[in-house]
Amino acid sequence: MNNIIKRFIPQILAILFVVLIFGFLTLNAQTNMDNRGIDFGFGFLSQESSFDVQFSLIEYSGSDSYARAFLVGLLNTLLVSFISIILCTILGVIIGVARLSSNYLIKNTAAWYVEFFRNIPLLLQIFFWYYAALRALPMPEKANAWFGVTYMTVKGYYIPAMVWENLNVFLYCGFAAIIAIILLRNYANKLRDIQGKQIPVLLYSIGLLIVLPILSFLFGGVSLEFEIPELKKLSKISYIYEGGISLPPELIALVLALSLYTSTFVAECVRAGIEGVSKGQKEAAASVGLTHNQVLKLVIMPQALRIIIPPTTNQYLNLTKNSSLAAAIAYPDLVLVFAGTALMQTGKAIEIVSITMLTYLTISLTIAAIMNWYNKKIEIKEK
Amino acid sequence: MFKIIKQLTSLVAMFAVLFAFSTETMAAKKSKTLENTKKRGFVRCGVSQGLPGFSNADESGNWTGIDVDVCRAVAAATLGDATKVKFTPLSAKERFTALTSGEIDILSRNTTWTLSRDADIGLTFVGVNFYDGQGFMVRKGSGISSTGEFKNGTSVCTNLGTTTELNMRDFFDSKGISYEPVVFEKADEVVAAYDAGRCDTYTTDKSGLAAQRTKLSAPDDHVVLPETISKEPLGPVVRQGDSVWEDIVRWSLNTMIEAEEYGVNSSNADMMKTSNNPAIKRLVGAEGELGAAFGLDNDWNLRIIKQVGNYGESYKRNIADTGILPDRGPNELWTKGGILYVPPAR
Numbered sequence: 001m002n003n004i005i006k007r008f009i010p011q012i013l014a015i016l017f018v019v020l021i022f023g024f025l026t027l028n029a030q031t032n033m034d035n036r037g038i039d040f041g042f043g044f045l046s047q048e049s050s051f052d053v054q055f056s057l058i059e060y061s062g063s064d065s066y067a068r069a070f071l072v073g074l075l076n077t078l079l080v081s082f083i084s085i086i087l088c089t090i091l092g093v094i095i096g097v098a099r100l101s102s103n104y105l106i107k108n109t110a111a112w113y114v115e116f117f118r119n120i121p122l123l124l125q126i127f128f129w130y131y132a133a134l135r136a137l138p139m140p141e142k143a144n145a146w147f148g149v150t151y152m153t154v155k156g157y158y159i160p161a162m163v164w165e166n167l168n169v170f171l172y173c174g175f176a177a178i179i180a181i182i183l184l185r186n187y188a189n190k191l192r193d194i195q196g197k198q199i200p201v202l203l204y205s206i207g208l209l210i211v212l213p214i215l216s217f218l219f220g221g222v223s224l225e226f227e228i229p230e231l232k233k234l235s236k237i238s239y240i241y242e243g244g245i246s247l248p249p250e251l252i253a254l255v256l257a258l259s260l261y262t263s264t265f266v267a268e269c270v271r272a273g274i275e276g277v278s279k280g281q282k283e284a285a286a287s288v289g290l291t292h293n294q295v296l297k298l299v300i301m302p303q304a305l306r307i308i309i310p311p312t313t314n315q316y317l318n319l320t321k322n323s324s325l326a327a328a329i330a331y332p333d334l335v336l337v338f339a340g341t342a343l344m345q346t347g348k349a350i351e352i353v354s355i356t357m358l359t360y361l362t363i364s365l366t367i368a369a370i371m372n373w374y375n376k377k378i379e380i381k382e383k
Numbered sequence: 384m385f386k387i388i389k390q391l392t393s394l395v396a397m398f399a400v401l402f403a404f405s406t407e408t409m410a411a412k413k414s415k416t417l418e419n420t421k422k423r424g425f426v427r428c429g430v431s432q433g434l435p436g437f438s439n440a441d442e443s444g445n446w447t448g449i450d451v452d453v454c455r456a457v458a459a460a461t462l463g464d465a466t467k468v469k470f471t472p473l474s475a476k477e478r479f480t481a482l483t484s485g486e487i488d489i490l491s492r493n494t495t496w497t498l499s500r501d502a503d504i505g506l507t508f509v510g511v512n513f514y515d516g517q518g519f520m521v522r523k524g525s526g527i528s529s530t531g532e533f534k535n536g537t538s539v540c541t542n543l544g545t546t547t548e549l550n551m552r553d554f555f556d557s558k559g560i561s562y563e564p565v566v567f568e569k570a571d572e573v574v575a576a577y578d579a580g581r582c583d584t585y586t587t588d589k590s591g592l593a594a595q596r597t598k599l600s601a602p603d604d605h606v607v608l609p610e611t612i613s614k615e616p617l618g619p620v621v622r623q624g625d626s627v628w629e630d631i632v633r634w635s636l637n638t639m640i641e642a643e644e645y646g647v648n649s650s651n652a653d654m655m656k657t658s659n660n661p662a663i664k665r666l667v668g669a670e671g672e673l674g675a676a677f678g679l680d681n682d683w684n685l686r687i688i689k690q691v692g693n694y695g696e697s698y699k700r701n702i703a704d705t706g707i708l709p710d711r712g713p714n715e716l717w718t719k720g721g722i723l724y725v726p727p728a729r
Binding site: 033036038039050051052053054062093121131135139155156189206232234235236237238240242248249250327328329330336340341343344345347349 | 454455475476479480499500503504505521522524525526527532533535536537543544545548549552553555556562563564565566567568572575576580581583605622623701714
């Protein structure tokens with residue numbers, strides 16, 4: 001009996017303490033808000049927002065609701081995080097491997113890159129890329145075409161838009177190709193386990209990915225046309241491109257800054273992971289007759305990944321949270337659109353800030369869950 | 384068992400601390416802003432982060448501007464010294480939270496008086512110290528001479544968290560023009576982006592355009608279009624719930640405007656005590672007991688006029704002489720063709 005009390009009383013008290021603090025904070029906020037005549041409630045979410053947003057992945061105008069403005073901001077945050085995570089991973093792996101190169105020049109260039117970009121505050125890098133880009137880029141009418149049809153200008157990067165017909169048929173074909181590849185892989189694994197036969201899975205997979213979509217063009221009625229951006233005059237001295245898709249310079253600057261900055265941390269994770277695999281493993285693998293590529297693919301990387309994944313997850317989370325610095329350069333992310341404009345227009349500070357906090361928490365937990373699942377998948381399966 | 388008792392007493396102690404906290408916040412709410420201001424010895428005033436003519440700090444940290452003068456007038460009325468003001472520079476986004484949370488007691492930061500701000504978010508507007516309207520600035524070389532010449536795809540730079548964002552949407556929607564809003568948190572960033580050619584036009588209150596134009600690399604290459612697309616009555620704001628403080632701020636501003644109407648200024652205020660006009664005598668505290676209504680002495684308005692000056696002096700010093708808007712336009716007295724009109728101080 002005494003034992004049980006000893007074990008549980010401190011825990012109950014701790015919980016009580018937390019509840020009390022939250023209770024006090026809520027009560028305090030409530031009485032203060034009542035006193036100042038401020039209402040609390042989420043009804044504003046369905047009201048008309050009456051402001052426009054520069055860049056949106058979904059249809060949006062000022063006559064839509066605040067809830068939709070929230071969604072616009074959220075999608076923009078996810079977009080910039082997603083692109084930056086992919087870019088920083090690719091860059092990070094390259095730099096990380098380069099740091100282990102035996103070539104003096106490559107090794108030191110990579111080391112300098114890491115030291116340079118990770119030691120300058122991110123906000124400064126964002127400002128640098130934005131204002132440097134704005135100053136350096138040409139006005140639309142003076143821009144040279146890149147690849148013939150894309151234009152990098154001070155007002156954004158203009159690329160051709162794809163105009164599809166029967167897009168769904170094309171997507172079904174792509175989907176079918178992916179299912180076929182998964183089935184093929186399972187079959188190939190079985191074949192190898194039972195008969196010891198190897199079939200070139202990669203080659204077949206690429207073939208499937210190319211052939212099936214092409215069939216959809218030939219027989220599925222799918223067609224694709226490109227809408228190429230064309231110069232249009234706004235006034236005597238100002239022009240824009242019309243048609244096609246415009247990527248705003250704010251997005252480009254933000255992606256550049258975030259991925260260059262975070263790639264340095266990813267590079268260090270990769271380097272640590274590869275160096276963390278003991279030399280004996282490599283030598284043992286070589287001595288049983290595996291080729292250099294096989295050693296890397298089958299022995300080193302699977303073990304290195306176990307060391308790389310957990311700290312890299314942290315970097316992905318940091319990147320996502322850092323994307324909120326977007327507000328400084330007018331990229332309409334969640335913080336700018338929702339915790340900025342919407343907050344100002346409604347005055348619902350507590351409601352909007354708590355929604356925004358919960359949203360970032362959810363995004364972070366989701367990324368962590370995905371990475372943990374991947375980590376579980378590649379960890380040593382002890383039987 | 385002894386241990387449990389010990390833990391319980393600590394819990395009770397914790398309760399006591401929490402209770403003490405909450406009663407203290409209750410007490411603070413009951414006390415008047417005026418009492419706190421007198422106890423503190425200075426007026427807490429929220430201003431902009433630098434808008435020439437309205438609220439702007441020089442190299443040595445001295446604030447000047449017509450918004451600043453409102454806070455100085457309140458300090459002169461309540462504390463007897465117009466210099467006893469602590470200025471807090473605020474972004475458009477922070478301003479209302481700073482006021483409702485009690486960090487400042489007056490928000491005098493070129494803030495537009497609208498229904499939703501007045502009614503919704505725990506604020507009370509006390510008056511108008513500048514009648515403004517939203518306009519557009521474009522490059523002279525563009526050949527655009529009116530807002531009717533904007534075309535689809537025009538990119539527009541502006542500030543976050545302002546009525547400007549809403550007016551701009553109303554304007555372009557009503558004209559059926561598609562536009563690209565590029566919205567920055569700080570005014571300096573808007574200026575930098577517009578200057579770099581990111582946007583075709585820069586929109587905000589016309590007084591703001593006139594002031595920010597001076598910060599561009601080549602101010603003469605830019606022009607403010609003649610049209611005004613909105614009403615922007617700018618004025619000081621106080622927290623809801625302290626009507627005495629609200630009255631003090633309102634009548635400090637009104638005193639400045641009425642003083643100009645009756646020709647009372649900082650240099651002749653003392654002489655006006657012997658004026659034949661009772662309205663003037665009331666204005667300089669020589670007749671009536673006007674200050675008693677707010678719990679102030681009878682010289683409160685005389686101090687405002689002597690230390691800060693009347694509205695006309697403030698406008699001339701801050702806006703006309705600095706070349707921002709030499710023409711007073713609607714901000715002229717109603718007796719001289721403007722719309723500046725305040726209720727009588729009696």
